[in-house]
Amino acid sequence: MKYFIAACLLIGASLGAQAASDDDMWQALQKTAVAARALSYQGIFVCQSGKQSKSVQITHMFTDKGEFSRNVLLDGTPRQLLSQGSDLVIYNQKNEKVVIEKRHGQNMFPAVLPTNLESIRANYALHIGDAERIADRQAQIYLLESKDGLRYSYKLWVDSEYGLLLKSVLLNSHNEVIESIAFNQVALMQVGGLDWFRPKIDSKKNYVMEDEVPTSADTGVVNAWSIKELPAGYRKVDQMIRMVHGKTLPVTHIVFSDGMAYVSLFIEPANLKTKASTKATQAVVGNTSYYMNVTDGYQITVVGEVPEITAAQIGNAVIFNK
Structure with missing residues (x-):
């Protein structure tokens, strides 16, 4: 099955893509892991899982004070995530109150890759595919293929110029898409003030800390x-x-x-x-x-x-x- 998945991805790939060395591909993913954290950008991405879909607005900035990010859910019940480095605060609006949860951040789109790829190389095989356009940006496709049945495979679309991850698809063992996250618009932004780094929630509601x-x-x-x-x-x-x-x-x-x-x-x-x-x-x-x-x-x-x-x-x- 795993060879079938790789073959499906590689059909139609250019000779240049086929000639890419293993080290070159991993270096490209290393650039992607860093880009999601070190670039300053703003955009909207859509998460699709089954019949459920949601849009998220992201603002991300890397300054001399560190990494700052705000994710705002644009559909349904208001929900916002503010992160500074690995510290994450979630604001959930529930009825007449806002529940605040503190978490240690996990890898969230577009920063789905860890900066240390050692464990990824141990558990996934890397393949390169075609080039496509995502959110009006040229992207190179990569496949992180599970080496066993203990994890799913990932198909990644990486911005050819900046290395930023533009789209991520989760594939089960039957090569079926079970989750898709993709920018429909994204742009780099100038590093500036952090006035935007605050929750946009009704101040009249009661705040409850978990x-x-x-x-x-x-x-x-x-x-x-x-x-x-x-x-x-x-x-x-x-x-x-x-x-x-x-x-x-x-x-x-x-x-x-x-x-x-x-x-x-x-x-x-x-x-x-x-x-x-x-x-x-x-x-x-x-x-x-x-x-x-x-x-x-x-x-x-x-x-x-x-x-x-x-x-x-x-x-x-x-x-x-x-």
Whole structure:
């Protein structure tokens, strides 16, 4: 199957593209990883997953003070993301209040590639394809092909002049598109002031900060479990403990990644209803796999844009101390 995917992409490629060396291709992706963070630009991109679609306006600026970005959801319920470096603040408008969540940033479009490509090279094969126009820009196509069944493949359209990622498509093992993110307009901008770096939300609404419990807090959860062997290529990149609205006890949230894909693991004390469940459940909705199980009085939930087998392996990697 993997050779079929590569062949489909390479059909019609120019002789120059075919002659590109492996090192040249990886250097091009390295430029793409840096460009998304080091360039200043503004545009609108569209996210398409199944029948759902949403448009996002992005403003990104790199100054002598660091990297700043604001994403504004243009459809549906107002939602904004402001990031400074790796720190991310999410503003969600819910009824008569605005819920503010603090997160450590993951790789978000167009910065989907990490600056260190070592893990990507270990888990994906890289191929080059044709040139196309995206958002009125000339782009070179690359395919990051999964080396196994533990992750999806990615098709990337890279700006031929600046290296900025213009479009990203997620492909399952059957070479079917399960998610597409693409600019429909984008332009570089001059570095200037940061007056734009603030949320555009109704100031009359109440602001509610989502609570985060320090990982050293005496919650009774932190030392109750450990993680055994993870799926090949994945490692823990973040961990936090949060109080979630409607729950009396904190929820542990752990994030794993192979450099491209991110998977969230949630561990929390099971309630009476979930304790009665003795069977693990799995589901796939669009590009996201879900896995849930109850063991030793705890509910384990895994969510991520990965194949079902990966979500299940991560869920089954949790062992509870006796």
